[in-house]
Amino acid sequence: MEELIIENAPTIGGFFVENAPQILTVLGIFLAIVLAGIGSAKGGAMISKATTALISVQPEKFGQSLVLYMMSASQGLYGFIIGFLIFMNLGENLTIDTALKCFAAGAIMGVAGLVTAIAQSTAATAGVQVLAKKPEHFMKGLLYSAMIETYAIFAFVISILVVPINIGG
């Protein structure tokens, strides 16, 4: 590492090289929180658009429609957890090895969260139809959406294996 540092006046490139571990780690947090958050927010908006239309006609189904809405929320939550675990690594003696792992974990969760949240919400939006017409089979509609979450869970599993854990230990 030492050899890479340019001895002369500080340059932008020099700044990035010098602070590479910190920058990578922060980028990891950024990806995990922002991308997964975008996915959940976009998905949530899709679902609420459909459920709001339903509630205007059948307001008594509000409780169940909330459960459908929740389908979009988990990716944001996973992103938050990964972001939080990465955050716990930020500090003085951050090595490039840890930083790279943090970046990878954040990227995995962020990208997978973004895509799966939107896909899952598309399924949940279709589930609103079941809730409207055959509420007794509502759980079946919900299950399709839950199947898609499998891939977010896989990403979360790998992501949590990759991220160095620095809590209470």
Next chain:
Amino acid sequence: MAIVKMEKLVFIFKTKYLDEVLHLMQGFQGIHIESNYDSTIPPSKKVEVDKYIRETEKNLQDINAAYAILKERKSTNILNLFKNSEEKKLNISELTKIVEESNWSKILEEVIQTDRQLQNNRTKRQEVTKFSDKLKIWEPLKCNPLDFKRFHRTTALFGSVHKKHVEDFTENIIRYEEEGMCYDMVTENEDRVYFLLLCHSSMNEKLNTIINEFSFSVTEYPFDKPQADVKHELETEDARLIEEEAEIGKLIIEQSKYDEILAFAEDYNLNALLRHKKSLEITYDGDNIEIDGWIIADKREQFKKLLEEHIPGEDYRMFFLPVKDKEIDEVPIKLKNNKLVSVYENLTEMYSLPKYNEIDPTPVMTIFYLIFFGLMVADIGYGLAIFLIGLFVKRFLKVKRNVKKMVNFLFYLSFPIIGWGIIFGNICGIQLSFALIHIPLDIFPLIILSVIFGFFHIMSGLIMQMINQVKLKNYADMLTGGTSWFLIFLGIAVMILAKMTPWFEIDILFYIGLAVTLIGVGMVVVVPAVQYGKRWYAGFGKGLYALYGALGYIGDFVSYTRLMALAVAGGSVAMAFNTILDFLPLPVKFTLGIVLAVILHGINILLSMLSAYVHGIRLEFIEFFGKFYTGGGKKFEPFKAAEKNVIISDTENDKKELL
């Protein structure tokens, strides 16, 4: 612990007993009637039944109207939540007796009549207030406004101007005082001042100009009696109305006790409606009626006895036939399990009920569902919260049946949640020192643990498949399907044990495992080859293709890692919330912080429980049921009472008492 045994019932009786028979069945609740939609009901009978249906529907409408009135009268306060809303328990003849002896139709009329009186009273009182308001501006006037019309040479006008014009207006009038124009300021309200104007008739034109200039608006006296008389009249009327209202109030209090009888009457009418509708769906044959259906085999004698007591023996014939093989698809399914398992029967039902010759997967499913759910939430604090809420509702609140069911569903889940919480040493996200597995440090042990549970889950699925195949006598399928894969996974498990763990490091064990695996693989390939006989190569090919199914099994095992993922998710969120709360300064932490903690952890409980519920079901439906279960049975729906407000008790029901 299984599917309830059924018998086919053919029941023939004289038409005149129709309503009584159906009434008995409603109390008995053990007979599933097969509807005959092209019923041979005679036209005259159909007209009669249609008339009954219309009458009953009208009754129900009236009852609902009266019910709504009674409900509206009750103050809605939070304490009502804790009120006894549990359904009464009666048997059907008690219900019928109570309702028929009460004159509920008179009660209905009374309630509706009283409501009409109350509305009337309210409208009248509103009118009185309206008139009193009108009278108010006239009251300060000393003279009788009715006299104004009688003046010959004097013009008298009563009216108002806007407050901001008052000074200019009065100045203008005073200018003509000499010529016989005068005013009296009578009263005022928020923005207008009321005047009485008097002038000689010859001055009318001048007066008009002033009036127009200041937009003086003339008010006509709206009554035909002097103010004092009108006031007196209104006061007496008001007093009378208040008295009347008190009378009605007494009636209302008296009527609030009709709540129960109306609830009973509603059920009574709903039951009658069900009977009338059913009588359109059965077979008529001259003087006789035939009902075909299914009866719970254990309750056959009970039904015989019931009929003996009520209907003369020569007027009916009954036949009970055992289920034939070709009828298996038609037999309605009723599950019967112990107190714990029966709570989770509706999960099986959500997928599909088993066929009559299949085995009921609910008991095994319940065990794994509880374990998985507990593992996914795994927190002593959260478990205790659910446990205490459940216990409170069960002990102190009397709630409706369906609420009771839901509470039980969650209540039993609280035990595994606490159990796993102890293993993880996790209480509301705080790690305790005795934790066997630390979240989120011990990710690998947790993944292995999840897959081990998955292993047992899949193995029991395969065992269930074997049992089903034996029941169906498909021995070849049993060998290629369930048994072979069972052996393969068992062998692999033994090999892993022999290689990976310190306690079983015995070479011989490894070879035994390998042998078992190879036997399994051999069975997948060889059994179809033997089955195909001369075309053995085709069977062999089919067997090889079946080995490709291993990919599916790998996917299944990986799928169980979700147990670990959700456990870590819930645990880490709780931990993150605690870390955030820790940043609060001390005085805030122990005031607002506590409220915040309750809210945040409440959200986490809800989210964790929802994920655990859905993903628990997914593991059961896809990974477990997928191995052996086809389902497709139709539900046993006995002809019974409506049970909207009253539970019709019978011996069966008492046994199934949930709490």
